[in-house]
Amino acid sequence: MKPTATALQTADDSADTGAQQIRDAIRDAIVERRLSPGTKLSEGDVGNLFNVSRTLARAALQALSYEGLVSVEKNRGAFVAYPSPEEARQIFAARRLVEPGILREAAARIKPSQIQHLRQLLLEEGRLISERGQTARRAEIKASGDFHLTLASISGNxxxxxxxxxxxxxSSLVIALYGQSTISSCGHSEHGDIVAAIERNDLDEACRLMLHHIAHIEADLDLRERKSVGLREAFEI
Amino acid sequence: MKPTATALQTADDSADTGAQQIRDAIRDAIVERRLSPGTKLSEGDVGNLFNVSRTLARAALQALSYEGLVSVEKNRGAFVAYPSPEEARQIFAARRLVEPGILREAAARIKPSQIQHLRQLLLEEGRLISERGQTARRAEIKASGDFHLTLASISGNxxxxxxxxxxxxxSSLVIALYGQSTISSCGHSEHGDIVAAIERNDLDEACRLMLHHIAHIEADLDLRERKSVGLREAFEI
DNA sequence: GTGCAAATGATCGTATACAATTTAGCCGTC
DNA sequence: GACGGCTAAATTGTATACGATCATTTGCAC
Structure with missing residues (x-):
């Protein structure tokens, strides 16, 4: 299972300012789930795909490993990260820990134009949900995350x-692995509720909704240990 | 101002498993303030110092830049990070935001042996404070941070x-730049108070003490904008 | 036919080499 | 004497090359 050209070549022919472009392209591919967890990303293949040397490919993969999106195993290569159930739990625990704080900070500094921006994001998100097709689905996944990222950016930290x-x-990786419901971002309305709470300056309620939202996402996961199914159990039906 | 051999060569001749060793050595040097903010870390010099090629030196510097300890400027080189007052504020804002949560999580899972471990850290820290000399001062800086890191490790996330x-x-970089009091870790007793509160299971009080502790560190900083002192003000006495 | 051992191929780890960019020094002119 | 442009040195950006390690397969013995 090697990364196909269509899976990665998105921002290909843009200026080659360095490994950053490659890193961003691969990250987008991972976040939008065009690359599945576990996919091997060999330095040579990545380099060929982007028409650069292994040096740059390696740098990009290394960078991604610091973000926890790819895991590099010594002398074996790089793979799209395959978070364990335990890691998944820790990721959501971390989100529960920091997002309320970010939300409070953001709400305290938010300006009308930024509320406007959030509302526009919600609109776009809603539009994508109603559309069909792979590209719409992928854009939706990204938009769903962008809501949380925009909040963080408004916080000013x-x-x-x-x-x-x-x-x-x-989180996107975790959902790709353990998500059950076919609908990827079930909690679109929850985003709207949070914005509404911010707008009427009800911070406690906004935080409550945020925690509920995160719990909702997490509840859709099936985090039971799967001991590399495929040895025997996969055929012993 | 190039990094001197004495400033960096700590874990030099140990096994060369890769760039990680170099990264850790430089990180320690930065955290213990043997390397001052702004110091240039040229790839060639670093490579020579550790007897490796520029490839590995570059990888190490790149890694440090992801942690925010080194800033690499395109085509100009890498420098020990020189956090702006605004960055400093954000760092401490982030700590205020996450440390109470970490503390709660840690307190919920802490085992007697880990409390023991914390107490031992405090003892060691106290011992270093009473000692004198540069090496003791540096070890003290590190020990002071280790308290917070140990708490995070106990949290299990x-x-x-x-x-x-x-x-x-x-934070160590920020204190090196903006700290006023000569004593580096004024809040040793505060660490002890926090452990005591954890021990008697008074979480609210522990969090309060933690926030107080962070505020105390931050209060010792002089975060006034210094517009690269040395243009005119430095001589216009 | 099964199991182990050596050879093969692919991939990574690191070093070196070359191109591009910046920086510093030098000289001539104003 | 100060300013501006030019050349040379130093430093980074990227590519390539070679040695080392791991996975796989081939072949042989049992």
Missing amino acids: AIMQRFMDELVAR | AIMQRFMDELVAR
Whole structure:
């Protein structure tokens, strides 16, 4: 299972300012679930795909490993991360821990134009949900995460923003692996409720809704240990 | 101002498993303030210092830039990060936001042996404070951070732990730049108070103490904008 | 036919080499 | 004497090359 050209070549021919472009392209592919967890990302293949040397491919993969999106195994190669159930729990625990705080901070500094921006995001998200097709689905996944990231950006704390970047991206991986419901972002209306609570300055309610929202996402996961199904159980029906 | 051999060569001749060793050595040097903010870390120099090629030196510096300890400027090189007052504020805002949560999580899972471990850390910290000399001072800086990192490790959340790693390291940079009091870790007793509160299971009080502790550290900073002192003000006495 | 051992191929780890960019020094002109 | 442009040195950006490690398969013995 090697990454196909269609899975990765999105921002290909843009200026080659370095490994960053490659990193971003691969990250987008992972977040939008065009690349499945466990997919091997060999340095050579990635380099060929983007027409750069292994040096840059390696740098990009290394960067992604710091974000927890790919895992590099010594002398074996890089793979799209395959979060364990335990990791998944920790990711959502971290989100429960930081998102209320980010929300409070954001609500305290939010300006009318930014509320407007949030509302526009919700609209776009709603539009994508009603559309059909793979590309719409992928855009929807991204838009769903963008809501949380925008909140972090409004909070004005670049460090928390980067942290949320990581958490949202890794959440996408977890949902790809353990999500049950076919609908990817079941909680669209919940986003709207949160914005509404912010608008009427009811912070406690907004935080409550946020925690509920995160719990809702997590509840859709099936985090039972799957001991690499496929040895025997997969055929012993 | 290039990194001197004595500033970096700590774990030099140990096994060369890769760039990780170099990264850790430089990180320690930064956290213990043997390397001052703004110091240039050229790839060539770093490579020579550790007897490796520029490839590995570059990888190590790149990794440190992801942690915010080093800033790499395109075509200009890498420098020990020089956090702006605004960054400093964000770092501490982030700590205020996450540390109470980590503390609660840790307190909920803490085992007697881990309390023992914390107490031992405090003892060691106290011992270092009473000693004199540069090496003791540096060890003290590290020990002071280790308290917070140990708490994060007890929380059992690897993601939050990594995040705290970053925050504590960057805090050290900020204190090096903006700290006023000569004593580096004024809040040793506060650490003890927090452990005591945990021990008697008074979580609210523990969180309150933690927030107080962070505020105390931050209060010792002089975060006034210094517009690269040395243009004119430095001589216009 | 099964199991182990050596050879093969693919991939990674690191070093070196070359191109591009910046920085510093130098000289001529104003 | 100060300013501006030019050349040279130093440093980074990227590619390539070679040695090391791991996975796989081939072949042989049992």
